[in-house]
Amino acid sequence: MKYSELDSRLRKVYSRIRTLDDYHWDLSGDKIIGRHKKSDLKIRIRVANSREEAEKLSEVKEGEGLDIVVVPNKGTFYIHNGTFIMTSKFLRGTLVDINDHIVWRGFKVVEQDGKLMQEDFYEYLGGRFIEHLKNNMTIGQDFVFWQFYKCEKCGKYVDIDSVRSHLKEHGIKIEDKDEMMYEVFEISIIDGKVYDKFGKEVKEDKLSEEAKDFIKETLESFKS
Numbered sequence: 001m002k003y004s005e006l007d008s009r010l011r012k013v014y015s016r017i018r019t020l021d022d023y024h025w026d027l028s029g030d031k032i033i034g035r036h037k038k039s040d041l042k043i044r045i046r047v048a049n050s051r052e053e054a055e056k057l058s059e060v061k062e063g064e065g066l067d068i069v070v071v072p073n074k075g076t077f078y079i080h081n082g083t084f085i086m087t088s089k090f091l092r093g094t095l096v097d098i099n100d101h102i103v104w105r106g107f108k109v110v111e112q113d114g115k116l117m118q119e120d121f122y123e124y125l126g127g128r129f130i131e132h133l134k135n136n137m138t139i140g141q142d143f144v145f146w147q148f149y150k151c152e153k154c155g156k157y158v159d160i161d162s163v164r165s166h167l168k169e170h171g172i173k174i175e176d177k178d179e180m181m182y183e184v185f186e187i188s189i190i191d192g193k194v195y196d197k198f199g200k201e202v203k204e205d206k207l208s209e210e211a212k213d214f215i216k217e218t219l220e221s222f223k224s
């Protein structure tokens with residue numbers, strides 16, 4: 001198939017998103033298949049002539065990932081059957097927002113062909129994404145994501161930059177670890193609270209002293 005033979009509506013949609021290099025794009029006959037490069041999250045983008053047609057398409061699920069249907073209706077943006085239905089104008093911003101909600105959450109050193117390599121893990125915070133959309137919240141302005149490590153000794157959550165010194169106090173050397181997984185929490189600048197990926201508040205007594213200080217400093221830096 002030649003590019004010029006591609007559905008002109010699909011070409012138009014594709015031309016809006018192809019400069020987003022966090023994604024890899026494949027063009028097939030009736031859809032654009034995206035893959036978030038770091039996390040491998042799949043995104044399928046289709047086009048429809050009307051909202052009704054888009055809603056019909058939303059019934060077709062082709063596996064894991066996100067489905068988006070672009071419609072010509074102006075100012076459209078809603079979720080139906082878990083599918084995002086929107087005007088092409090909102091597509092690029094949505095993909096940028098999705099990228100902002102994919103956060104690194106850990107690593108593991110694995111042996112492959114006699115070599116050691118680091119495997120990285122990412123988390124798509126889809127529940128938070130929907131919540132932020134509903135409330136018009138912007139990353140870096142209304143909230144930030146941060147990684148916290150649940151200490152195996154005291155059970156408290158430690159902010160990622162304090163893990164080395166925290167574990168040292170327990171007599172654990174961070175360099176001995178070949179695998180570390182973190183929880184991604186949301187620090188809300190609006191209400192000063194911390195939330196987990198499900199939107200449940202993480203209470204202060206779950207946090208280490210360092211983490212509490214870190215959160216306080218973060219909130220203060222946004223105030224000034």
Ligand SMILES: [Zn+2]
Pocket residue numbers: 151152153154155156166170
């Ligand atoms: Zn501890």
